[in-house]
Amino acid sequence: MSDEIRSIRIESNNICYGPEPGADDEVEQYLTISSTGRVWFSARNYQQYCNSKDYCRKKQTSIDKWKAEFLLRLIDNISENMSFVTDVGSYDLEIRYSNDTKRRISGSLIGGVYSHAYGEKNNVDVTRLIRRYIPVYGLWAFDGSTSPDYEGKKAVFLFAEAWEKFFKNPDSSKDFEDGFGRECESLGFQMDCGEKFVFECKKRGCKAPYGEGLKEAVADIEDIEVIGSGAFSYWRGLTHWDYMYHLGQKECDIFICLLQRLKELSRKEYSKYKEKR
Structure with missing residues (x-):
């Protein structure tokens, strides 16, 4: 889109079909990144998720504006044709633009979300880059697996x-x-x-x-x-x-x-x- 990206928000929900999570199990994360570099992260455990209040983790931090603008551009290039897989968690991505319009993309929380900064080949693992940029341990973004943060x-x-x-x-x-x-x-x-x-x-x-x-x-x-x-x-x-x-x-x-x-x-x-x- 021609308008500048103001911010993105990723809601990652790791609840899937299977045994019910324990009350203290972290099941949902919220990540907001602004074009200025400000970052807000929060997470809820299962009990908090069911009650729709309180958080088990909250953190505010920042990254260089240079990084934020690049990351948001990559995220804006993510394809909207994401396939859904059953029996796994899901993510909802919202991209907000300077003209107050929004774009939403949803998909399964299994990784494999790639984008491009140069050319048209989607070869950058966006989750991996987000984890490298943002100092939050156990960050899911588009991948709810137990893949280590240091990968x-x-x-x-x-x-x-x-x-x-x-x-x-x-x-x-x-x-x-x-x-x-x-x-x-x-x-x-x-x-x-x-x-x-x-x-x-x-x-x-x-x-x-x-x-x-x-x-x-x-x-x-x-x-x-x-x-x-x-x-x-x-x-x-x-x-x-x-x-x-x-x-x-x-x-x-x-x-x-x-x-x-x-x-x-x-x-x-x-x-x-x-x-x-």
């Missing part, structure tokens, strides 16, 4: 580990020109021509984009999404704007620097979530 971070770690090996010894075993960007896209990294990444590096004393002071700046950035965007944007600049590019030692070292930081950050997040289990 999104684990996927980033495995991506960084595999490509770090390639840049340390470049060969034809991996398709750099298409494959690297395709994997960045499917992980949900933003390709903003390096705008956010370069801004954060300059704040930390890096004098030129991907230049002097890069390692020190990257080591100080604690955000997986900023580093991922930096890698995605650098790849884009090389393969789409520098028509005579050469994947030499300098270029490989820049990728290695970014990927090693991605490994550090995703390993840290992975370990943190495992400790909660």
